[in-house]
Amino acid sequence: MALDQSFVGRTYPPTPAYEVGREKIREFAESIGDRTPAYRDPEAAKSLGYADVIAPPTFPIVISMPAADQVVYDPALGLDWARVVHGDQRFTHERPMGPGDRVVAVVVVESIKSFAGNDMITLVTEMSTEDGELISTARALLVARGGTETEEQQA
Amino acid sequence: MISAQTSAERFAVGTVLPAASFPITRTDLVRYAGASGDFNEIHWNGRFAVEVGLPDVIAHGMYTMAVAGRVLTDWVGDPGAVEEYFVRFSKPVVVPDDGVGALVEVSGKVTKVLDERRVQVDLTVTSSGQKVLGKATAVVRSS
Numbered sequence: 001m002a003l004d005q006s007f008v009g010r011t012y013p014p015t016p017a018y019e020v021g022r023e024k025i026r027e028f029a030e031s032i033g034d035r036t037p038a039y040r041d042p043e044a045a046k047s048l049g050y051a052d053v054i055a056p057p058t059f060p061i062v063i064s065m066p067a068a069d070q071v072v073y074d075p076a077l078g079l080d081w082a083r084v085v086h087g088d089q090r091f092t093h094e095r096p097m098g099p100g101d102r103v104v105a106v107v108v109v110e111s112i113k114s115f116a117g118n119d120m121i122t123l124v125t126e127m128s129t130e131d132g133e134l135i136s137t138a139r140a141l142l143v144a145r146g147g148t149e150t151e152e153q154q155a
Numbered sequence: 156m157i158s159a160q161t162s163a164e165r166f167a168v169g170t171v172l173p174a175a176s177f178p179i180t181r182t183d184l185v186r187y188a189g190a191s192g193d194f195n196e197i198h199w200n201g202r203f204a205v206e207v208g209l210p211d212v213i214a215h216g217m218y219t220m221a222v223a224g225r226v227l228t229d230w231v232g233d234p235g236a237v238e239e240y241f242v243r244f245s246k247p248v249v250v251p252d253d254g255v256g257a258l259v260e261v262s263g264k265v266t267k268v269l270d271e272r273r274v275q276v277d278l279t280v281t282s283s284g285q286k287v288l289g290k291a292t293a294v295v296r297s298s
Contacts, residue, residue: 024190027189027190028190028191030186031189031190031191032187032190032221032222032225033177033183033222033225034221034225034228036228036229036234038233038234038235039234048232048233050235054234054235056221056228056234057224057227057234057240058217058220058221058224058240061193061217062190062191062192065191065193082207086216086244087243088242088244088290089220089242089244090239090241091240091241092238092239093237093238093239096235
């Protein structure tokens with residue numbers, strides 16, 4: 001079933017602040033097998049001009065994905081979340097995240113489309129400090145795969 | 156050697172990034188699930204994956220994106236120089252529970268000079284000979 005177009009442009013409330021921690025960055029870097037010193041050694045990060053260790057480029061997904069859940073599980077929107085797959089992902093960084101950043105995410109529904117029985121929704125999530133400094137923007141296409149058989153069964 | 160190159164040479168169109176291959180096992184997916192907070196069962200539970208129509212457990216798309224990004228960050232040296240990074244998840248990376256898992260192969264090259272300070276890098280990311288990430292591109296700060 002096509003999603004309600006009136007959700008386009010809707011802004012969801014800011015998430016509670018997520019505080020980026022040094023050990024979380026290290027854990028994330030370990031999980032992707034990345035030994036880059038600037039992710040775990042403050043001195044290595046300082047030699048690159050940063051105040052402290054920095055997070056890898058895809059680290060903000062730790063914040064943007066739970067933020068997007070507000071939309072995915074919004075009963076008013078009615079996205080078939082059990083059929084949702086990740087279509088594409090973009091990150092635009094003003095700077096890398098680092099320890100002590102208290103990050104607030106605001107999700108906006110950028111577009112809703114239907115194609116070949118699939119619902120496609122694009123979410124833009126701006127991640128800023130509590131003081132309002134934009135750090136990273138995540139743009140994700142989520143696709144709810146059409147399930148004609150299932151819909152017929154349900155009907 | 157990189158140190159022997161000028162910045163202009165290093166970031167010239169056609170520059171090929173050092174390629175890399177990344178083995179992915181179930182253990183890696185479990186570790187990434189914990190680190191990222193994405194506990195979707197299709198990434199660790201084979202029974203569940205098959206129930207929802209997948210051939211087997213598949214890697215998190217974001218895991219593949221992160222691993223492929225290592226080719227960018229290893230090349231540029233400063234991970235903070237990756238200003239923009241985009242991928243399309245075109246095919247799932249199936250990770251069987253056979254003690255071997257999957258292999259993701261990543262190569263890249265500079266395709267465009269965007270301005271005095273930025274270049275575009277295109278990545279090719281395959282597994283079992285199939286492209287798993289489409290249109291994988293990054294904007295990297297060159298100075």
